[in-house]
Amino acid sequence: MGQVKKRHPASNTYARALLEIAEAADEGDAFADQLTAFATALESDRQLRAFFESPKIPRGDKKSVLERSLSGKVAVPVLNMLRLLIDKGRQTLFIEISDCFGEILDQARGRKHVQIASAMPISGSARQSLVTLLAERLGGEIVATETVDPTLLGGMTVRFDDTVIDGSLRTKLKYVREAMSTPRLGRNLLG
């Protein structure tokens, strides 16, 4: 799970508007791919981002560069939104809008993002049965992201939305330690 930042309220509004257009054309997933691609480009290329977000570069220049490089490669509404953002001076929101779009689309499609962290890489069959089990429990399609975290010591944690299912050895040991250091009534080692 990436760092959660407080989002600008407008991001959600832009994303919803674009999604309505996309759903009307039945191109939601295509739009999402294009948005993610551009967002990734922005995130990885500092120069591109500086060009896109800098207030020093005239809006007309930004738009014409975008039109030349992107027209034909992305859907017209996506390009239009980029233009609109530049006109409104909201370019900095683009990455947020892209994230929002993805989330809202996933929600609409019933897709669940699940982060699985394990102490050791999970084998293919175990992974398959885990995903099937999660799909049964949560309903809908499961999009799993796996990470290996040796500090878990053993077992794994599964995380979706706000919920964490913790089966890691680290947590169990923590509980054992807590239980042993808490004084209790009526239990005495000496009987």
Added chain:
Amino acid sequence: MKLNADEITSVLKKEIEGYGAALTVDEVGTVLEVGDGIAQIYGITNCMAGEMLEFSNGAKGLAFNLEENSIGAVILGEYIDLKEGDEVKRTGTVMQVPVGKALLGRVVDPLGNPVDGKGPIVTDTYRPVESAAPGIADRRSVHEPLLTGIKAIDSMIPVGRGQRQLIIGDRGIGKTAIAIDTIINQKHSGVICVYVAIGQKGSTIAGVVDRLTKEGAMDYTIVVSAPASAPAPLQFIAPYAGCAMAEYFMYKGGHTLCVYDDLSKQAAAYRQLSLLLRRPPGREAYPGDVFYLHSRLLERSAKLSDDLGGGSQTALPIIETQEGEVSAYIPTNVISITDGQIYLEPNLFFAGQRPAVNVGISVSRVGGAAQIKAMKKIAGTLRLDLSAFRELEAFAQLGTELDKATQAQLDRGFRMVEILKQAQYKPMPIAEEVIVIWCGGGGKFDSLPVNQLAAFEPKLLSHMRDQFPEILKEIDDTGSMTEETEAKLDKAVEDFKKDYVSV
């Protein structure tokens, strides 16, 4: 007893096996920003208002503000090692503190953790820190006295069990002293005391604990300590925690006394939290609900009905004023919530009148019903004598020739004021208070020089204890004096005066 290693291993094994199976399912969110004892949290959308949260460093938090996209929480503990992106867990419970007999004699922080180095507190009973006050049907009116052992208060500003009596005054003129004396005086009354120290110097709290220990008062006292170095959230929660600890005994039918020392510091801590959580400031920058902050705390003090066991919780909140300014926001709030106030004045204090209680403007709205008969009878005279004295006092300073009656009234007043003086940590049994005030009101001291009263009084009392214990016993047992007893007392005092040779 011999310890068998195998036995220990098997017990431990059993314990560990119990933890092997369970998967934990938690709801977690993420810290967006943290600082100054508060945190903004993203996620945990099901979180409830006032729910306890757990941060990744083990610190506990309280969900305060539930907003559209985030939760504003206060951190009860260390927040320096928390950072953006840290996990926050829901606990599904509200905040609670350990309660019960195990706490007696202990010094704890507002979360119930011991801070006196006397080992863990072993109890399995807990109470929510915030709980509703008893309803109307659950209460009955105050009718038993809570004796402070201070002559000026027990006679003219009596406190009853279940009453909320405010102690108000400037810094350093004996507010805490009154509360501590009251706690010391509960030694044989069976009242369980909770002393909540909020925003005070650590050294002051240590001094109080030391004094209570010396006087043997810690056996029935719990000290909740939130010193000035504690984070604001802990100072804010401290009185509620102390109140919960006392409530436990109250609902078991016991009598309790809560001292909140002091609520102005608690209000300041709450103001800090509220401003950091961006709640709008109101008068003196306090948030809008600062009245409710104190009213919900003090409403939990009650005299319970007999059906509920007849327990009681008396509250002695303390408010510090600036330059005697009682019309500031917090003092007026608390004055209006409580059932009366004991007003302390710097002028009196520095004139040597200690406790520096201004009996003219101090009131007790319900305590009169709880006063013992003997005291009620003589307190009326005392009050009249003192008010007449105050009117005449100005004349006396002019040094004008006065007629005999006026001079007598003045002399009586000087002596009355003198007998209301009392040393710190010397609370008196009620019977002795009655005798002293009876003598004063009856003019027994008029023939003695004012400056000798302080020496005369303890000698008279020790004579009474030695020679006439039956008089003291009668007042203690019946709460009143018959005419024969009064006559006997009269004779005893006169005889003693005759034999008395001042040193």
